[in-house]
Amino acid sequence: MAVSLQVIYPISDGKTFDFDYYTSTHFDLVGEHMGAHMDSMLVTKGLAGGPDVPPGIFAVASLLFKDQDALNAAMQAAGPVLEDIPNFTNVQPQMLIGEVIS
Secondary structure: OOEEEEEEEEOOOOOOEOHHHHHHHHHHHHHHHHHHHEEEEEEEEOOOOEOOEOOOEEEEEEEEEOOHHHHHHHHHOOHHHHHHHHHOEOOOOEEEEEEOOO
16 A cells, blocks of 8 residues: 655744755755655645645655555665755654555
8 A cells, every 4th residue: 555754844933944955955865865765756835824824834745655665665765865854944844654545
């Protein structure tokens, strides 16, 4: 069964996020170290939390894997990706690993 890894970067006071670095450098690291194990990746930049509500999240990265074994292999290769996070944000990302049901 397919599984997903979502990496969520919440907004709070004093937190920053460099989208230029994220898209120009961090994405390349994800592809280099985890890409062989992924089926796809979708990244969403937060624009709003609803009508006339500022966003509560900088970004959400959704990575899709064929199965748990593929996710496990990607996570074993993810060291350089995780080490790069402080280069674009001071946010402690939240992660959600889930079964893809639709």
